Amino acid sequence: MARWGVIIVAVYVLVALLTPLLVSAGLLPDPNAGLDNLIYATPSPAHWCGTDRLGRDVCVRTLSASGVALQVVLLALVTALVIGVPLGMVSGYLGGWVDRLLVLLMDTLYTLPVLLLSVVLAFLLGRGLPNAAAALCVVYIPQYFRVVRNQSAQVKAELYVEAARSLGAGPLWILRRYLFRNVITSVPVLLTLNAADAVLVLGGLGFLGLGLPETIPEWGGDLQQALTALPTGIWWTALYPGLAMFVLVLGLSFLGEGLESWLSGSGQAARAAR
């Protein structure tokens, strides 16, 4: 299953890289150009997935949306990582009231439904690529914080940390040298699974009319426009963007599951060898 995950994600990355090149080389039409085309044209050799309500090519829009989705999700998750991991490490290492306060705050954030929180943030921040990434990133900070904090609190009590401290190692040294290396191993799985989740949330935001500006092709936004035409039986505008999103999330989930079993498997092997 993990193999399928790797293949699917690789294909999406490839599509994300190639589509803008093909568009600028003139081999594919511009995703926003539509004035010359029929509106709501059924799939045909000229437009393999048909055209939408403005006559834009559904195939090209679906393909180019993959690049945008990957960009936003990557930006959001890296930001969440850069904020969440150090915060969790410091909180777990220091303990005391700072830790308790941060845990309460993060737990409260974590309780909130992901989509609700990002909807509020996207509503406040307005449309735009960095804005959408910011609205997504706040949702995932608590997740990294929780995992890293709990692990830091555990590692802190280990003998080798105690030994380092008694040899005169400062807190910064310990954080960087001992905590970071132990804690960072749990991040890749969480990152992949969160990426899957973030693709869905970004689509949800777009579907509600939030997130990215209208000029940027995005699966969720295109599906919102497809919804109005659905009762008349126009299926192609709805099918392809959603399918693209579904397969990407599926691929990322497979990858995450594979990583998890691989990491826990190699962890067991390492323990057995010791």
Add this chain to the structure above:
Amino acid sequence: MSRRRALVRYLAARLGLVPVMLWLIASLVFLLLRVAPGDPVDAVLGTRAPEAARAALRSQLGLDQPLLSQYGSFLLDLLRGDLGTSLNSQEPVSRIIGQSLPASLELGLTALLLAALLGLTVGFSGIARPEGRLDLAGRLYGIGTYALPPFWAAMVVQLIFAVWLGWLPVGGRLPPTLLPPEGTGFFLVDSLRNGLATGHWQQLGGTIRHLVLPAGTLALLLSGIFTNALRLNLRRALASDYVEAARSRGLGEARVVLRHALPNALLPVLTITGITVASLIGGALLIEVTYSWPGIAARLQEAIAQRDYPLVQGIVVVVAALVVLVTVTVDLLVALLDPRIRF
């Protein structure tokens, strides 16, 4: 310390945290709406509105007060159950929420029930042969239902069953020819009562026909969580010593699974249900919009589109509070039901 006293202490600590969490959420929403870039006045009126109109709106929203006194009156109003007035309809926010909440709860509860039935059945069916084909299908089912974008799944279901086959209505809660039943706002309950009183069953029939697709779609999406949870826990239970002991006593496999493993595997599923409620709300938000279901999510979308700040604030606070309450209730239930739990 006796188990009873430990339990009481745990319950008290958990319940004591509820007001703190609610206060944190309310403060967070308040702060976000004030600190975030973008002036609500600009958002509502546009940047070129006359200064007098801007000042009037500013004082109506209380934005001319210092931040601390705004916060104070926000919390005081909240304690009295006053969530402010909608900018758009000039109705109290609490009344708007009160009107649309039953619709969402009806959809959510029906979906949760269906999801549990469907998900547990799929999860249980793979247990006879772990790693077998049925088990693998269960695993794929879990990931697949998770990976489905809720609104897209809803659109596909709508297209097939409502547009192409024409079996069920596309959206809404009732046929346009029928008046909504009076009473609790839960149409299933109200129309059942009306049916019993009058002997006319169109209302109940219409309600059910409109509920099938949205609740079914939401249930399909959520059922994967139950499938996964049951699969993992059942497998863990089947590998445990007490199951081994039961087998070696010569008990039949069916009895071992049903009487020894299943009850222990179901408790964590209850915990999962608590967590599901949070994602239920995310999915329900999108499904309500797709099926034009007149619930709280549709209201939130409207409020966002109209930049109705008090309504957005009110809906978010109420929904978040509901989630916190449900999560804590489930925690308490698990603590009460599971004799092994440590505090």
